[in-house]
Amino acid sequence: MTSTTRIEREPSVRAVGSSFPRVDAVAKINGSADYVGDLEFAGMLHGKVLRSDIGHGRIREIDTETAERMPGVVAVLTGKDLRDIDPYFGHAIRDRPIVAIDAVRFVGEPVAAVAAETEAQAEAALLAITVEYTDLPIVANLDAALASNAALIHEGPIRPGFAHGLGSLPERDGNVCYRYGFDRGDIDDAASQADIVVEEDYEFPAVYQYSMETHAVIAHHDGGEINMWANCQHPFLVRAEIAALFGFPVDRVRIVVPFLGGGFGSKSYTKMEPIAVALSRKAGRAVRIVNRVDESMVTTRRHNMKCRMRTMATSEGKLLGRKVELWLDTGAYADNGPRVTATAADAAAGPYRWPSVDVQAHCVYTNTGPAGSYRAFGATHLQWIGESQIDEVARQANIDRLEFRRRNLLRPGEEVRPGGRPLDADLIGDVEKAAAAIGWGRERIANRGLGFSVGLLAAGAHPVSTAAVRMDADGGVIVLVGSTEMGQGTRTVMAQIAAEVLGIDPAGVTVHGTDTRFTPYDRSTGASRSTTVAGRAVELAAREVLDALLETAASFFGGVDRDELEASNGQIWYRDESAGYADLVAERFGFVGGELRGHGEVKPHDGGGSYAEGPVFWEVCIAGAEIEVDRDTGIVRVLQTSSVADVGRAINPQLIERQDEGGALQGIGNALFEEMIHTEDGVLLNDTLLDYRIPITEDLPEKMTCIIVENEDGPGPFGAKGCGEGVLAALPAAIVNALADAGVPMTELPLTPERVWRQIQEIEQKELERRP
Amino acid sequence: MVRMDTVINGTRFDREVEPNVLLFDFLRDEVGLTGTNRSCDVQVCGSCTVLVDGLPVSSCTFLACEADGSVVETIEGIRDSDFYKRAESAFVSHAAVQCGFCTPGFVMTLKAIVQDGGGADEAQLRRSLSGNLCRCTGYRSILDAAAEIVGEQ
Numbered sequence: 069m070t071s072t073t074r075i076e077r078e079p080s081v082r083a084v085g086s087s088f089p090r091v092d093a094v095a096k097i098n099g100s101a102d103y104v105g106d107l108e109f110a111g112m113l114h115g116k117v118l119r120s121d122i123g124h125g126r127i128r129e130i131d132t133e134t135a136e137r138m139p140g141v142v143a144v145l146t147g148k149d150l151r152d153i154d155p156y157f158g159h160a161i162r163d164r165p166i167v168a169i170d171a172v173r174f175v176g177e178p179v180a181a182v183a184a185e186t187e188a189q190a191e192a193a194l195l196a197i198t199v200e201y202t203d204l205p206i207v208a209n210l211d212a213a214l215a216s217n218a219a220l221i222h223e224g225p226i227r228p229g230f231a232h233g234l235g236s237l238p239e240r241d242g243n244v245c246y247r248y249g250f251d252r253g254d255i256d257d258a259a260s261q262a263d264i265v266v267e268e269d270y271e272f273p274a275v276y277q278y279s280m281e282t283h284a285v286i287a288h289h290d291g292g293e294i295n296m297w298a299n300c301q302h303p304f305l306v307r308a309e310i311a312a313l314f315g316f317p318v319d320r321v322r323i324v325v326p327f328l329g330g331g332f333g334s335k336s337y338t339k340m341e342p343i344a345v346a347l348s349r350k351a352g353r354a355v356r357i358v359n360r361v362d363e364s365m366v367t368t369r370r371h372n373m374k375c376r377m378r379t380m381a382t383s384e385g386k387l388l389g390r391k392v393e394l395w396l397d398t399g400a401y402a403d404n405g406p407r408v409t410a411t412a413a414d415a416a417a418g419p420y421r422w423p424s425v426d427v428q429a430h431c432v433y434t435n436t437g438p439a440g441s442y443r444a445f446g447a448t449h450l451q452w453i454g455e456s457q458i459d460e461v462a463r464q465a466n467i468d469r470l471e472f473r474r475r476n477l478l479r480p481g482e483e484v485r486p487g488g489r490p491l492d493a494d495l496i497g498d499v500e501k502a503a504a505a506i507g508w509g510r511e512r513i514a515n516r517g518l519g520f521s522v523g524l525l526a527a528g529a530h531p532v533s534t535a536a537v538r539m540d541a542d543g544g545v546i547v548l549v550g551s552t553e554m555g556q557g558t559r560t561v562m563a564q565i566a567a568e569v570l571g572i573d574p575a576g577v578t579v580h581g582t583d584t585r586f587t588p589y590d591r592s593t594g595a596s597r598s599t600t601v602a603g604r605a606v607e608l609a610a611r612e613v614l615d616a617l618l619e620t621a622a623s624f625f626g627g628v629d630r631d632e633l634e635a636s637n638g639q640i641w642y643r644d645e646s647a648g649y650a651d652l653v654a655e656r657f658g659f660v661g662g663e664l665r666g667h668g669e670v671k672p673h674d675g676g677g678s679y680a681e682g683p684v685f686w687e688v689c690i691a692g693a694e695i696e697v698d699r700d701t702g703i704v705r706v707l708q709t710s711s712v713a714d715v716g717r718a719i720n721p722q723l724i725e726r727q728d729e730g731g732a733l734q735g736i737g738n739a740l741f742e743e744m745i746h747t748e749d750g751v752l753l754n755d756t757l758l759d760y761r762i763p764i765t766e767d768l769p770e771k772m773t774c775i776i777v778e779n780e781d782g783p784g785p786f787g788a789k790g791c792g793e794g795v796l797a798a799l800p801a802a803i804v805n806a807l808a809d810a811g812v813p814m815t816e817l818p819l820t821p822e823r824v825w826r827q828i829q830e831i832e833q834k835e836l837e838r839r840p
Numbered sequence: 841m842v843r844m845d846t847v848i849n850g851t852r853f854d855r856e857v858e859p860n861v862l863l864f865d866f867l868r869d870e871v872g873l874t875g876t877n878r879s880c881d882v883q884v885c886g887s888c889t890v891l892v893d894g895l896p897v898s899s900c901t902f903l904a905c906e907a908d909g910s911v912v913e914t915i916e917g918i919r920d921s922d923f924y925k926r927a928e929s930a931f932v933s934h935a936a937v938q939c940g941f942c943t944p945g946f947v948m949t950l951k952a953i954v955q956d957g958g959g960a961d962e963a964q965l966r967r968s969l970s971g972n973l974c975r976c977t978g979y980r981s982i983l984d985a986a987a988e989i990v991g992e993q
């Protein structure tokens with residue numbers, strides 16, 4: 069069995085650290101990759117949802133009789149069909165009915181659903197359903213919802229969801245469904261000592277994540293089991309929620325996750341799954357629901373926000389304190405609003421040494437579509453505000469903005485928040501690189517500005533992941549891991565991690581999508597956690613397989629010491645002899661067949677405390693930008709950007725660059741033009757891609773620099789830590805700072821030409837008034 | 841019902857269809873071609889791009905019966921072509937694909953650009969690909985792959 073053909077001991081490329089081509093690229097390019105909407109099952113029905121056309125009202129009556137008799141219609145679902153279960157869901161706050169029960173709270177809320185043989189028949193039947201409402205007062209924005217006499221959108225006590233992870237939830241206060249705050253030091257003391265005080269009110273818009281694939285789910289509730297094919301980022305959390313809603317044990321609920329056509333947080337937690345299951349339960353057959361874009365836009369969005377921030381410093385630029393109050397509009401249902409609120413509060417102070425801070429954050433119900441997660445939530449909301457104030461303090465203290473960061477940024481090992489993981493990154497080194505890349509220190513050019521920003525995002529979510537690695541008798545490897553492939557390249561990265569441990573080519577490793585029936589538990593795909601947390605579970609599982617190979621090889625080579633063996637290039641080596649993996653599996657089982665299997669798990673108390681303290685790691689949010697502003701039109705162009713991917717160890721450098729490029733363009737969209745516009749009645753005005761514009765090829769800056777930093781300081785496999793979100797928090801802030809550098813400070817996003825032009829007029833007016 | 845006599849990926853379909861059936865839905869529901877994707881529904885995103893007589897059209901806003909007498913090509917129909925092989929290797933080497941939902945649409949648009957003898961310089965490519973949205977990649981890698989594909993013709 070010892071190889072006769074000569075096998076090189078060293079592989080031509082190492083699995084980890086090389087830009088191995090994506091394992092899913094070809095299937096996606098040639099169109100054979102399956103998304104949920106591509107799947108069909110015999111007897112499957114098509115579901116369509118009737119949505120409320122008013123912002124707030126009591127349902128008096130729903131008449132479905134005509135619809136039920138329409139051709140092809142099999143079932144019509146309304147709130148009445150849910151009397152035998154507790155039909156409220158929500159992982160943070162259990163406030164959301166599967167379909168409206170007695171009230172509607174936003175334009176677009178599901179009121180009824182139809183299952184029919186074809187989509188066209190289901191759509192036709194929706195038109196035949198009549199709903200009578202009694203109007204209630206609509207509070208469709210933060211000011212209205214926070215007014216002292218505001219109508220209440222929810223009544224009764226808060227019901228905590230099963231996975232809010234926020235300790236105990238405070239009582240609801242009017243329309244404020246969650247509050248989070250902290251203070252330390254003496255903020256009044258800071259105020260009395262301060263020479264420099266920067267204080268402003270800020271507004272951040274509602275934004276649509278726009279994953280190009282809309283929410284889609286196929287559900288089959290057959291009375292004994294629930295089977296689903298869903299494009300959800302967190303299948304294991306959805307499984308738990310569906311099981312609880314419909315009274316099933318978890319093992320009778322199965323979710324299969326094919327490729328996702330983008331996620332960015334929009335497919336995190338539970339979305340369209342409950343209504344699809346309820347409809348299937350009534351129809352007795354499988355039902356597929358595929359949202360249209362306007363429906364997905366009222367399924368989830370990013371929180372709009374109002375914020376008041378004050379930063380205080382001495383005339384020499386010593387930071388004394390920061391006070392922040394913010395209100396996030398979570399829409400009619402909490403969704404992930406409480407977590408977004410806590411993360412926003414954590415991001416508010418920024419990574420500086422503060423003698424005093426006071427942060428108070430509020431999550432507010434309004435009569436608009438629910439807001440949830442979107443890439444770098446919380447940090448994107450706050451970083452542009454905090455960093456614009458830091459720039460202003462530096463300006464008033466007459467200190468170069470980069471030098472100001474050098475003096476005041478936290479250093480590795482320093483406390484970021486009391487009791488949490490200390491800073492695990494070299495922020496000063498990182499920001500110097502980002503600034504250098506955009507030409508920091510060069511001569512000023514008229515109407516152009518340079519800016520950068522620094523922040524941290526609490527990343528990793530809850531570090532609970534398990535994974536399995538299986539080696540078949542022919543030496544082929546399958547990785548079973550619950551990370552959802554939504555474009556980020558997780559299947560490729562997982563293949564590389566397992567291949568590195570086993571000393572094989574990543575091409576010999578297969579990674580499938582999740583099927584909760586077979587795939588080991590993984591908490592979620594989000595918060596940049598997959599490579600770090602699930603990847604670590606894969607690494608550990610692969611090590612168990614390697615252990616079995618080494619054990620067999622030790623006896624195969626005549627009882628040699630395992631320390632003398634090495635796995636490399638698909639063989640176990642003992643001195644210059646080697647044995648292939650297929651041969652070792654056969655040796656182990658003494659016959660044709662058999663398999664090796666390894667299990668890996670990551671728990672909060674693993675990893676020398678690094679997983680326990682929270683967060684799992686601090687994701688660095690650093691970017692730079694150069695902009696040009698046209699003073700006559702207010703048009704802002706982003707000329708170049710830089711971003712830092714501080715990844716500990718780059719498993720696949722090309723995929724990291726691609727993450728940052730994609731995040732950068734989303735950041736440009738967020739900063740310059742993306743904004744969902746609601747009327748006072750809660751109607752979303754721009755609910756098509758005609759009116760809601762996202763970046764196109766022509767918005768791409770001429771130059772984008774992605775700097776990968778590898779300090780091997782991450783808690784993930786081979787020293788890795790996650791990436792891909794930081795740039796979205798950091799780039800809008802860099803753009804705002806660059807625009808201020810060009811003489812136009814802004815306190816409201818997006819930086820539309822009209823807004824920027826008005827600000828320019830105002831500044832010029834004030835200058836005129838100031839002149840004698 | 842109206843007549844639709846169309847060659848789709850080399851196979852002739854001579855059918856009666858409802859006049860309001862979209863080409864996108866016909867391709868999916870009647871022919872079983874799922875490589876073409878639907879996103880915006882309003883001719884903005886290009887993910888549903890197919891070629892009708894060699895010209896790129898948004899199949900989400902193109903009636904099936906409008907393709908009567910025409911030749912329709914989808915991503916499935918071009919997989920064996922030299923153009924496709926070049927496109928695939930450029931997209932793979934630049935990692936110009938992430939979630940992949942937009943990708944077949946880009947490939948079909950690029951095929952039309954190549955057939956048209958379109959230029960490979962950055963400004964031209966940005967313009968000719970501005971009708972295809974991608975939310976994942978940020979376009980840099982797609983433009984680099986496109987320059988290679990169009991430049992090689």
Ligand code: FES
Binds near residue numbers: 880882885889
């Ligand atoms: S779905 Fe046809 S252009 Fe967007």
Ligand code: FES
Binds near residue numbers: 330936939943975977
């Ligand atoms: S790769 Fe996801 S939209 Fe383009």
